[in-house]
Amino acid sequence: MPRPTDTIVQELADAARASGRLGIDTEFVGEGRYRPLLCLAQVAVDTPSGGVRIELLDPIEDEFDPTPLAEVLADPEVEIVLHAARQDVALLKRTWSTDVRNVFDTQVAAGFAGLRAQMGYDALLREVLRVKLQKSASFTRWEQRPLSEEQRRYAAEDVQHLLQLAVALQNRLVDLGRLDWAIEECRPLEDVRDSREPTDLFPRLPRVDRLDPGQRAVAFSLLVWREETAAQVDRPPSTVLQDQTLVELAKRRPTSRDRLKQIRGLSEATLHRRGDSLLEAIARGREAEPIPVTIERPPRTDPADPALVVLAETLVRTRAEEEHLAYELLASRSDLQRIITSWRDGREDDGIRTLQGWRGQLVGGDVLDLLEGRASLRVADGRVAVDR
Structure with missing residues (x-):
């Protein structure tokens, strides 16, 4: 027997395929975590009667299989409507193991419709639909359960008018001859992600280009260790090891706990819990292939x-x-x-x-x-x- 929420998810997916579009928003918590935690997914679909069905999917309180909706998100034949979509797309891609295609971002569209860039959802609804939201629960703890009625009402409001807003903006853009422009501008949103690849993070370390190739190999090993450790304990990487401390460790390459104690920025608690694994990461970096410094020449400029x-x-x-x-x-x-x-x-x-x-x-x-x-x-x- 399918769980009730699984039935709802399948119904939403079927409705989205029937109408050719789906509106979605999320509530998440990022503070104090390695990566944001999905706390709620608000979904809006058209109904045969011309109305809108809204459902709040709670991955914390209810176990459900998101696969039917994940497949809809990845279907280029279904338009996925969001507002300020970047974080939502990245979070859904990772959490539901899917792609997100055919995105229509109402915030992006507003900029092509003669409205301000980066316009907030509330302001956009007031400007385009003359709708004013209550918005009284924006700074609540979305990971705590049970959710209050105020929170649920707030979350539902985020998608209640989303599909209607998209239609209004698209009509404006058609009149202006700019719908294709907005769609083109939304296309890169399909590629956003919130993964933390060490190869992407490495060049951003402070003064890492001042390290010699051997030290840079140690820095990379420490970066990989920090990311793996932070993911295991679900904490921000900076709470495991600060950037400046990581680079200093790579520069000095200590080989003992006594030498570790001489590094500024390493707390006693860190030394006690992670001293041995830190030394192992440094040792792996010492044995790794040196990473040469790639010097990119700045573009030639002129006083004019x-x-x-x-x-x-x-x-x-x-x-x-x-x-x-x-x-x-x-x-x-x-x-x-x-x-x-x-x-x-x-x-x-x-x-x-x-x-x-x-x-x-x-x-x-x-x-x-x-x-x-x-x-x-x-x-x-x-x-x-x-x-x-």
Whole structure:
């Protein structure tokens, strides 16, 4: 006999496939843990009568198999609607062992619909649907059970109007001819994750590039040890070993407990509980292949670059204002500096987002024309205008 929650999960999955979309949000706790703990998944699906069915799935209190919904999340034929989706997508991917495809992020969409970038869900509902939420339980302990009625009401509100909001934004975007832009901008959300790979974390260690290759091998071994230990005890890695202490251990490479005691930042409790395993990690690093320092030459700059960045930024802001787009969607100062550097060097940089896709069509070509002298800026009636 299937458990009641399993039946609900299957019904939600069936409804999502029938309508072609599913709204979802999560409540989680990240403080004091190695990685965030999923505490609640709020799901909204369309009903045949034109309404919305909302269910709160509780992985802490109820045991259920998320597979039917996980398969829906990974189905590119079903639109997955979220708001500020990055953390939710990463958490669901890890917790439910799935991919998340065909994401429509209402926060991203708002920026293309003439609204502010990074607009909060409450503000967006008020602006688009004239709906005001109560939102009285935002700072509660979501991992504690039982949940109060206030918490459950708060959680349900997060998806109650989500599908309706998505439709309203999509209608606006169709009228503006920008729905494809928003969908393109949401696509990278499919690749987000919250895994902590040592190879990704290693370059971020403070002053790790100042260590010699042998010391760097020890630092990497210690980093792997710290991640494994933190995962086992479900605590933030910094509570196991601080970055600065890790690098100092790699620099000195102590071989005994007495030498460990000389390292600043190692508490007596850490020495007592983990001294031996620390020494073993250091020993493994000593025996490992040295890790050479890869020196990346900074891009060539010119004294004229800051002025060119300001000019390019002015052009981008002008275009954003003309198109009623959030400026942040188009370019950052680092994007513009990369454009200027590659232009000055006479090379193409395929990694600059402002020159790709819809951004390239809307403003990227104008920035290059400005640098080449084919476009200019002038002030007319107190506003900036672009001349060609």
